[in-house]
Amino acid sequence: MVLETALNAASALQAAQQTVEIETAGLQAMRDALDGELGKRFEGAISTILDAQSKGGRIIVTGMGKSGHIGRKIAASLASTGALSHFVHPAEASHGDLGMVGGDDVVLALSWSGEAPELADIIAYTRRFSVPLIAITSGPKSALGSAADIALVLPKMAEACPNGLAPTTSTTMQLAMGDCITVALLSLRKFTAQDFRQFHPGGKLGSRLLKVGDLMHSGDAMPLVSDRSLLSEAIVEISSKRYGMTGIVDAGGRLIGIVTDGDLRRAFSEGFNDRPVSEIMTRAPRVTTPDTLASQLLAEMNARSITGLFAVEKEKPVGVIHLHEILRAGVA
Incomplete structure (x- = not known):
């Protein structure tokens, strides 16, 4: 029994190490891509968002499944750093929540494959009413990638899941791209620690920002x-x-x-x-x-x-x- 437990522990540790290595490789590939076409499109995306914000527009983040969970975190990070933003579930968007998307807004849609059918209605809505659409995807020729005004195409990398099925590397890369957008916007807007405290009055973070x-x-x-x-x-x-x-x-x-x-x-x-x-x-x-x-x-x-x-x-x-x-x- 002791030997079996030790072997399981060693196997678990090896799995953890391999997961970190695979996801790190994904982040490195994304970093390298930012030196090329992805970097140019990223700058275009930031310019588009800043233009929308100058008109009072918001960043509407959407995504389905695991991409949706990442999208919620991105929307929360943007909002907490002074960029008006909220998450709209694509399925709910098809049942009335499209009314949350204004003409001066910009939509940031996440889908690794770019083929999530639940995104169809919100994509069509942005095309019909000329709402800027920015995609975070690995599929440049997908339904989402081809429809977007700006497609932030991430390198296709192996998932850490040994079956290649559970979103792991892909969601890590999506999350990192969301952080890139958040940090770029707050840096360009010269968002300070004092500004940050306005949105974080409670908890440990709020106390650290007390004057x-x-x-x-x-x-x-x-x-x-x-x-x-x-x-x-x-x-x-x-x-x-x-x-x-x-x-x-x-x-x-x-x-x-x-x-x-x-x-x-x-x-x-x-x-x-x-x-x-x-x-x-x-x-x-x-x-x-x-x-x-x-x-x-x-x-x-x-x-x-x-x-x-x-x-x-x-x-x-x-x-x-x-x-x-x-x-x-x-x-x-």
């Missing part, structure tokens, strides 16, 4: 005293606001220093003397800005063993943030 301004406390919540204040006033401010520090501002409201718990302990070690805070404050303290990513600030605070910082604009404090607030927000 200091989203988490900081401002107004009366900030621990602040003037540079003319005494240590006793600073103690009251630190104790009441519970940030372990207080900022020191000049007559113009500019942050010129901070006094921390540590500064007070050192001052008390010499015997309490209620003197001006300006005598013990740390001048030109480290600060941040409201637009700084919280994840970036967390790394800096950990590296420098800092637990709290003021956010400033034009040298004036506009907020305060504590390490614990960043961690509570799930930023790590």
Whole structure:
């Protein structure tokens, strides 16, 4: 029994390795093809999509079976990066969902063979109403490939399935082409991490894109005293606001220093003397800005063993943030 299990495990590992090798070969073939005709057609497809978007059009993705599952992922990736897009099931399109396709839209259809009969109606619809049709297929002379305005013809490669039947290499290549389209569009539109957060407010990704301004406390919540204040006033401010520090501002409201718990302990070690805070404050303290990513600030605070910082604009404090607030927000 132990020997049989070991042999099965070895066979499973070999199958996994061969699958990766075969699918990698498919991706490499697609990469090589992008240096030729596929690359020219790809640029044409991107230009067509950008033109549609400039008119307020959307990217309508469609496909049947496994190609349809890949299409759903492509539509989701496009939408999450600011390109108006949604998936239309080809069978449902034949029963009313063709009304979801507008005249300014562009249709991106996936079919490895290019002969999926369920695509017939949506193909005919795009031809009738002059809706641009982009195909992702391996069949340039197929029903889909020949009807498309632009056919992104992928190299025909062996499936990883030993029977050559289950879509494996083909779906990997389709997915990669979808990613190529998505990344090309977001790059040309200069889509930033801040833009990305608008569509990903939840979960781990959303927390990684939080800014200091989203988490900081401002107004009366900030621990602040003037540079003319005494240590006793600073103690009251630190104790009441519970940030372990207080900022020191000049007559113009500019942050010129901070006094921390540590500064007070050192001052008390010499015997309490209620003197001006300006005598013990740390001048030109480290600060941040409201637009700084919280994840970036967390790394800096950990590296420098800092637990709290003021956010400033034009040298004036506009907020305060504590390490614990960043961690509570799930930023790590």
